[in-house]
Amino acid sequence: MLKNIYRALIELTNHRASSLLVQKFATSRISALLIPSYAQIFKINQDEMEKSLRSYPTLHDLFIRTLKEEARPIDESTSSLVSPVDAKVEECGRILPSKEIIVKNKRYSIQEMVGNDEVLHKYIDGEFVILYLSPKDYHRIHSPISGSIVQTWTLGNKSYPVNQAGLKYGKDPLIKNYRQLTEVQHSSGHVLMVKVGAMFINSIERMHESNQLIKGQEMAYFTFGSTVILLFEKDTIQLSSHIKQDQLVKVGERIGTLSL
Numbered sequence: 468m469l470k471n472i473y474r475a476l477i478e479l480t481n482h483r484a485s486s487l488l489v490q491k492f493a494t495s496r497i498s499a500l501l502i503p504s505y506a507q508i509f510k511i512n513q514d515e516m517e518k519s520l521r522s523y524p525t526l527h528d529l530f531i532r533t534l535k536e537e538a539r540p541i542d543e544s545t546s547s548l549v550s551p552v553d554a555k556v557e558e559c560g561r562i563l564p565s566k567e568i569i570v571k572n573k574r575y576s577i578q579e580m581v582g583n584d585e586v587l588h589k590y591i592d593g594e595f596v597i598l599y600l601s602p603k604d605y606h607r608i609h610s611p612i613s614g615s616i617v618q619t620w621t622l623g624n625k626s627y628p629v630n631q632a633g634l635k636y637g638k639d640p641l642i643k644n645y646r647q648l649t650e651v652q653h654s655s656g657h658v659l660m661v662k663v664g665a666m667f668i669n670s671i672e673r674m675h676e677s678n679q680l681i682k683g684q685e686m687a688y689f690t691f692g693s694t695v696i697l698l699f700e701k702d703t704i705q706l707s708s709h710i711k712q713d714q715l716v717k718v719g720e721r722i723g724t725l726s727l
Contacts, residue, residue: 493690498526505529509603530606531672531688539605541683541719548612548704548723549682550716551660552695553605554598559710562593562698570597570641577698580642580661582622586650589657592701596710596722597641599694607688608662608695609718610680612725614653621647623664641696647671647687651680655725656703660686665693683719702726 492498506513506520506529513520515538523529542549558570566578566587577595581587600606623645645664650657662671673687680686706723716722 490690493527493530494525496524499524501526502529505602509601511603527690530690532605533607534605539609539683539718542721544721544724546725546727547682547721548658548725549609550598550718550720550722551609551611551686551697552598552600552607553717554600554695554715556710556712556714556716557597557599557694558712559594559596559706562590562595564591566591568595575642577642580646580696581648581659581698583620586618586659589700590659590698594699594704594706596697596706597694598697598716600689605718606690607674607718608686610651610682610684610686611660611697611722612651612653612658612680613682614651614658614680616678616680617650617652617657619647619649621645641694645671647673649686653725655727656700658700658704659698661696661698662687662689663694663696665689 502520502523505511505526511529515534517533517535520529523532558568560569562568562577567574567576569575577590578584578587581590623643641663647662649660649662651660664671671687671689671693674685675687703726704723705726707721710716710722
């Protein structure tokens with residue numbers, strides 16, 4: 468019953484007109500009036516921001532804010548894998564031979580998420596980590612590793628909430644939402660980054676132009692908070708022991724070690 472009500476409400480509000488309205492408001496000067504309240508409600512850490520709160524002309528500019536250079540030190544070990552975002556670990560585990568992952572006791576098809584069987588077969592029996600960005604989080608996405616981009620592609624058109632209610636009651640948002648996928652080759656294998664769009668605004672803006680990535684380098688940003696999914700080939704990484712469900716992580720923090 469709750470699932471049906473939830474989905475009906477989402478379908479009623481999640482369409483092109485409402486998306487354009489939200490986007491127009493968030494990028495308007497009048498949205499700046501909400502910035503102080505937004506910062507207070509979501510407890511945004513203003514000490515780490517590059518600019519003062521009053522410097523942001525729109526709510527959108529606050530969403531995509533940059534931080535002070537020293538705010539996110541990058542783990543310098545050559546064998547480390549770092550978090551690409553400030554986020555909560557929504558789930559982590561093994562990619563099943565059935566081409567599925569289990570999130571909140573629900574099975575998700577990695578085959579549908581990736582949409583490319585030639586790429587997918589490399590990740591069977593590997594590890595995955597799902598990182599959820601809340602509205603309070605720093606919204607920029609950094610490279611978790613040094614390497615070269617093999618390929619990028621985009622799937623999906625519409626997005627649904629990826630918060631806990633969305634995962635529980637929604638229509639498989641992790642595999643159906645608008646998403647940008649980037650496969651990176653590193654010293655031990657490959658990692659596939661799946662950047663999942665948020666409801667209303669499917670905006671994931673790419674920031675780097677070179678196909679070469681340096682660990683910690685800025686890659687893109689979300690207009691609204693959303694989710695980054697990392698898929699790893701079998702036996703190429705060892706996740707750190709503290710990486711578990713509901714753990715909070717920050718950009719540059721070690722979340723695993725390469726199998727050299």
